[in-house]
Amino acid sequence: MIHAAITLLRSLPPGRLAMLFALMLAAALSEGVGLLMLVPMLSLLSGGESVAAGLPGWAAGLVPAMADGPGIAGLLGIFVALVAARAVLTFRLGVLQMQIQHRLVDEWRMRILDGLLAAGWRRLAQMRQAANASVLITQVDNIGDGFGRLLLLVTSAVTLAVIWAAAIALSPLVALIAALGGLAVLALFARLRRHAHAMGTHVIDQYETLQGEAQETLGALRLIKTHGRENSVSGRFAQAVRRLRQAQIAFLSSSTGSRAALQSGGALVLALVVWTAWSRGLALAVLLPLVVLFARSVPLLNSLQAGLQQWAHVLPAIQRAETLLAQLADAREPEAEPSMVARPEREIALHNVSLVHADRGVPALDDVSLVLPVGTMTALVGPSGAGKTSVADLFGALFAPDSGTLSIDGGALTGGALTGWRRQVAYLHQEPVLFHMTIRDNLLWAVPEADDAALEAALRAASAEFVLSLPGGMDTMVGDAGRRLSGGERQRIALARALLSDPALLILDEATSALDTGNEAAIARAVAGMREGRTILVISHRGALTDMADRIVTLCEGRVESVSEC
């Protein structure tokens, strides 16, 4: 708990941290001094030197000096100035805390997103992205809230320390009793704080479930409608919502209960303080400020306990985010070095590659060697699960094989060269991904510097001229994931985007599956016409693309069964 707090505080720039503590201390000191000033003020009001006998040494000397110096009016003026200074300091402290908190949230969010972007695909494919989304969006905000509470907690602790120091100046014995009482109250709540940690973990789990349900529901709206499953989906979602709410309410009622208990405990300590002070015959000018000091310390103690409980509650979110960051760091790919890979002139080849997916006993690919000569089009065929996509993934360097190599013109690619090779590859899947923006922006996403003439040429090459006759032309919005277009239209726009980057290797994995035979034949002709200077790999069970291929490679159970020249 303390370790996490220190780690979080140490992640702040030292200058800001120093400024933060300086403001906390100054605000607390102004409060402590303001409260101590009550002693000479009350003494002066109640007869000045005549009551000095019952005062602590420092105050007894101060009262006559104050009477001769500023007097009551001057003291009141100083008091008002101190309160005003404290108000300004508290305001500055609040603003600084808020800035630091938001900066921290932004930094964590970007660290997680950058970690996700830099991680290797095989590890990413094993992760539940709903859990990652929950950390990225919800838990990071919780961490920010927790950090805000931590700062309030530190502020309360610093103010309490100053108030106790002031109490010691008034009566060391009474201050000691109050300190012991306060610590006992905090110790009593230790179990509650441990419980808050467990409840925090439970809340996170419920958030992840809800996030997963939301993502899956929104992604499957069409399926839900066609199967008439609205009621059952709504029931599942309501259950996830209910569980989250129950987990949150359990924590809130536990912290509200502890606040009520602490108020009663605080009142008990206060009564003890007053009793001790009174029975020791302390002067009223000391007793009253003592009461004010302890009355002020009860809500501070309360916010200290609530802060500790809240902090324990958000610790699981921090631990979850730290675990994710550690996993992502472990899965980090080498930095892409595109300049290390020249455009292939002769061949792109896999040598003796094998691939075993996690939790699978049987290899997806078993000692596969395959050469793609530059300027040719190869079709990969074979039954479902034979390993076609796995071969394409390795040619596209989406990840490295468990054994064996990918080479360009005889040179094996490793590290940054392997990830850098991806810049020369355009990989099209059966379900193309379009973003919720215009067709033009979807195309420019791949090649931001392309001009309109290049965009139009790519659209024509991909048999996607229909775009130019849309009312909005290239400025037509495609909707969520391109849902305002048909499956075939999406595939053609995705192909145009792929062609725009002039790839050395073009991979089409069932990328024309949604097209009618006319459009597929047009695309097959266009793609076959692009062979010059580039390499084309298609995965297709049937149709024009396979017919246009120079070679057909048949895969079966992760092995190359045959290679036939057409």
Ligand SMILES: Nc1ncnc2c1ncn2[C@@H]1O[C@H](COP(=O)(O)OP(=O)(O)OP(=O)(O)O)[C@@H](O)[C@H]1O
């Ligand atoms: N991420 C993964 N985790 C575990 N196993 C996987 C993963 N991806 C693929 N596999 C397994 O690897 C094997 C080969 O899959 P691959 O997708 O390469 O086959 P495919 O020939 O392209 O199949 P299809 O024609 O059905 O798309 C299959 O048994 C598949 O279940």
